[in-house]
Amino acid sequence: MICDWGGSVLKQAITNLGSRTLDALWTVGLAMRFFVTVLLHSGMAFRRFGLTIRELYFTGVLSLIVILVSGLFVGMVLGLQGYETLQTYGAEESLGIVVALSLVRELGPVVAALLFASRAGSAITAEIGLMKATEQLSAMEMMAVDPLARVVAPRFWAGVISMPLLAALFSAMGVFGGYLVGVQLIGIDEGAFWSQMQNAVDFERDVLNGVIKSVVFGIAVTAIALFEGYDAPPTAEGVAGATTRTVVTSSLVVLALDFVLTAFMFRGIG
Amino acid sequence: MNKTKLDLWVGLFVAAGIVALLFLALKVGSTSALNSAEGYEVIARFENIGGLKPRAPVKVAGVVVGRVADIQFDDDNYEAVVTLRLDKRYAFPKDSSAAILTSGLLGEQYVGLEAGGDSVKLKEKDRILITQDAVVLENLIGRFLYDKAQEGAPQ
Numbered sequence: 257m258i259c260d261w262g263g264s265v266l267k268q269a270i271t272n273l274g275s276r277t278l279d280a281l282w283t284v285g286l287a288m289r290f291f292v293t294v295l296l297h298s299g300m301a302f303r304r305f306g307l308t309i310r311e312l313y314f315t316g317v318l319s320l321i322v323i324l325v326s327g328l329f330v331g332m333v334l335g336l337q338g339y340e341t342l343q344t345y346g347a348e349e350s351l352g353i354v355v356a357l358s359l360v361r362e363l364g365p366v367v368a369a370l371l372f373a374s375r376a377g378s379a380i381t382a383e384i385g386l387m388k389a390t391e392q393l394s395a396m397e398m399m400a401v402d403p404l405a406r407v408v409a410p411r412f413w414a415g416v417i418s419m420p421l422l423a424a425l426f427s428a429m430g431v432f433g434g435y436l437v438g439v440q441l442i443g444i445d446e447g448a449f450w451s452q453m454q455n456a457v458d459f460e461r462d463v464l465n466g467v468i469k470s471v472v473f474g475i476a477v478t479a480i481a482l483f484e485g486y487d488a489p490p491t492a493e494g495v496a497g498a499t500t501r502t503v504v505t506s507s508l509v510v511l512a513l514d515f516v517l518t519a520f521m522f523r524g525i526g
Numbered sequence: 527m528n529k530t531k532l533d534l535w536v537g538l539f540v541a542a543g544i545v546a547l548l549f550l551a552l553k554v555g556s557t558s559a560l561n562s563a564e565g566y567e568v569i570a571r572f573e574n575i576g577g578l579k580p581r582a583p584v585k586v587a588g589v590v591v592g593r594v595a596d597i598q599f600d601d602d603n604y605e606a607v608v609t610l611r612l613d614k615r616y617a618f619p620k621d622s623s624a625a626i627l628t629s630g631l632l633g634e635q636y637v638g639l640e641a642g643g644d645s646v647k648l649k650e651k652d653r654i655l656i657t658q659d660a661v662v663l664e665n666l667i668g669r670f671l672y673d674k675a676q677e678g679a680p681q
Contacts, residue, residue: 309532310532312540316543360550360554421540421546424543424546425542428545450553454554459551
């Protein structure tokens with residue numbers, strides 16, 4: 257009897273695991289198909305660029321404040337922490353290198369993408385999910401307006417364009433924050449701060465790779481946000497769940513992609 | 527199409543983003559102009575390059591005039607073959623010498639060029655004949671200890 261009961265529980269657990277895995281694979285496949293369909297439908301986003309500009313305002317301009325302020329604080333913290341450690345080696349002047357490299361290579365693209373996911377990504381998901389729940393998307397289809405081309409594609413391209421710009425602003429603001437703390441507050445020599453930084457930071461290897469990273473993150477975060485919104489069950493609960501999933505999934509994807517990209521770009525050679 | 531306030535904000539945002547990129551490119555980083563095709567390559571052979579890495583600077587009188595383009599190992603002579611890419615603006619005598627030096631006590635290693643007196647200049651694919659290896663700290667300490675022991679022994 258007991259043995260039989262245990263067997264059914266085990267069977268249930270395996271069935272659950274299997275169906276969850278299948279569901280997850282199904283979603284991944286659906287998301288990929290959605291991504292390709294959006295790319296194929298993005299003609300209108302460029303032909304009527306006004307649509308994309310409108311979305312640039314909502315994803316880019318409205319994320320500016322949070323990006324700039326966090327960039328400044330991250331840079332200032334890097335300045336303080338970097339100084340604490342470098343001081344023990346008598347290499348305070350290298351603070352510029354520490355601040356600039358960590359921002360341009362990693363923190364700029366990654367933290368900007370995480371903030372972007374929670375600021376703009378969640379808004380995109382909620383908006384599209386609500387449009388679906390209130391049957392605005394179906395209404396568009398009725399009027400022979402393709403919602404993928406009219407609603408989804410402009411948001412996608414706006415996200416892809418604004419992400420590298422936001423990451424660059426974050427890094428620039430962070431360097432300025434590091435400068436404020438290092439040079440103005442602690443009193444490191446200004447010339448050494450900038451010149452060491454310029455010697456160590458290479459445009460192609462560091463700045464350009466950072467930009468490439470942020471473009472990839474922009475594509476990933478926006479695509480996830482749009483898919484979650486489009487795929488959300490058309491209920492209040494469904495939209496709420498989808499918004500949460502956007503932030504969680506895109507944060508995880510950004511961090512995982514960051515590892516992959518870093519492994520490609522900096523593998524300890526040169 | 528009529529202009530709206532929204533367009534202005536987006537324009538401002540894009541402009542700020544591009545300014546930030548330019549700031550990162552020009553003020554924070556240095557463009558690797560020396561890394562591009564505008565230059566010529568010369569080869570130097572060393573018995574020991576220490577911690578020299580590709581992209582390390584090549585300096586003359588403290589001024590960066592090029593970068594290490596490539597490091598290979600020659601298993602006929604058991605030597606390191608270091609390819610230096612020099613800025614085409616500068617020409618150096620054919621009998622110049624190359625040494626592997628360290629900036630500061632713990633700093634990175636770089637190649638120091640010392641100009642010679644020849645009137646013929648170095649050209650693409652030329653070889654720098656006179657080279658000086660990197661100083662290996664262990665060897666230096668070993669020699670120092672050996673000398674100390676020698677000093678003490680005869681008395």
